[in-house]
Amino acid sequence: MLQQTQVNTVIPYFQRFCGKFPDIQTLAASDLQDVLKLWEGLGYYARARNFHKAAKAVVDEHRGNVPDDRASFLVLPGVGDYIAAAVLSIAFNKPLAVVDGNVKRVFARLFEMDAPVNQSSSYKLFKATASDLLDVDDPGTFNQAVMELGALICKPAKPDCGICPLSKWCLTLKNQRVDVFPKKNKKAPVPHHLMAVGVIFKGDKVLIVRRPEDKMLGGLWEFPGGRVLAKESAESACTRIIAEKVNLKVAIESKLTRIRHAYTHFKITADIFICTSVSGRVKRNGPTDHQWVSLNKLEQYPFPKSNHKFISKLMKDRM
Ligand code: SF4
Numbered sequence: 001m002l003q004q005t006q007v008n009t010v011i012p013y014f015q016r017f018c019g020k021f022p023d024i025q026t027l028a029a030s031d032l033q034d035v036l037k038l039w040e041g042l043g044y045y046a047r048a049r050n051f052h053k054a055a056k057a058v059v060d061e062h063r064g065n066v067p068d069d070r071a072s073f074l075v076l077p078g079v080g081d082y083i084a085a086a087v088l089s090i091a092f093n094k095p096l097a098v099v100d101g102n103v104k105r106v107f108a109r110l111f112e113m114d115a116p117v118n119q120s121s122s123y124k125l126f127k128a129t130a131s132d133l134l135d136v137d138d139p140g141t142f143n144q145a146v147m148e149l150g151a152l153i154c155k156p157a158k159p160d161c162g163i164c165p166l167s168k169w170c171l172t173l174k175n176q177r178v179d180v181f182p183k184k185n186k187k188a189p190v191p192h193h194l195m196a197v198g199v200i201f202k203g204d205k206v207l208i209v210r211r212p213e214d215k216m217l218g219g220l221w222e223f224p225g226g227r228v229l230a231k232e233s234a235e236s237a238c239t240r241i242i243a244e245k246v247n248l249k250v251a252i253e254s255k256l257t258r259i260r261h262a263y264t265h266f267k268i269t270a271d272i273f274i275c276t277s278v279s280g281r282v283k284r285n286g287p288t289d290h291q292w293v294s295l296n297k298l299e300q301y302p303f304p305k306s307n308h309k310f311i312s313k314l315m316k317d318r319m
Contacts, residue, residue: 102150
């Protein structure tokens with residue numbers, strides 16, 4: 001389901017995904033790395049891992065049939081109230097109301113609801129409102145209609161009230177307070193971290209490592225790197241982190257580039273260094289796997305977007 005991701009971004013991914021995994025059995029039997037490769041660039045990689053695990057659970061425990069009761073569906077990996085309500089109402093006509101960001105915005109404006117939409121305790125209130133209004137005979141259409149209304153008409157900025165089918169009941173429109181709703185709590189400032197990353201060459205191959213599956217960006221590959229400490233130079237951080245994570249002593253040859261990247265909860269500025277392996281054998285402390293690969297083989301591995309921001313320069317400079 002589309003949480004925090006726009007439809008237009010997802011369409012080409014969806015088409016490639018369905019082309020490669022046309023049914024749940026094929027997905028369940030596939031390698032996680034192939035799933036992550038097709039998901040690459042979309043972010044929220046836990047969803048890919050959970051979707052893969054859920055497909056296995058459906059095949060192994062439900063004979064390939066997606067369970068249509070809420071209790072069994074909620075047990076599947078990655079499923080919470082939103083996904084359960086969305087899938088079960090749309091696919092199985094179950095009377096469950098969906099609450100996402102679009103739905104909260106529509107109801108907050110329609111009824112002048114003061115509950116901040118970004119506060120987790122508000123969820124119950126919006127859920128109760130949506131459940132009261134739900135068309136129990138056609139819950140899937142109702143849920144999709146409210147979500148679409150929020151996405152296309154009752155937009156965050158400049159809602160198209162003139163063409164809104166709810167305008168005659170809308171309290172904020174009546175009271176000329178549309179721009180005051182929805183209410184939100186102020187967000188804490190986003191932390192910013194300095195990072196150092198090493199592209200370590202041994203001959204014409206470079207070292208890549210795999211992130212633990214239970215961590216952020218889990219299962220993806222990356223060039224070894226980490227946070228620069230206070231009063232530490234990026235170069236020192238790079239050699240220190242490489243020694244800590246993969247047990248190699250490296251010499252820094254040059255700086256490849258600097259990249260910036262924004263994740264959901266923090267931002268990074270990362271200096272990327274070209275290094276050569278001086279001594280030591282790879283012993284992993286953190287990563288779950290490693291490979292020495294030729295540059296022309298890098299495209300076979302799924303990498304986070306932040307690594308793609310310098311891989312193209314690396315290829316251009318070194319191939
Ligand atoms: S009338 Fe305007 S503010 Fe009210 S629900 Fe429709 S689009 Fe949103």
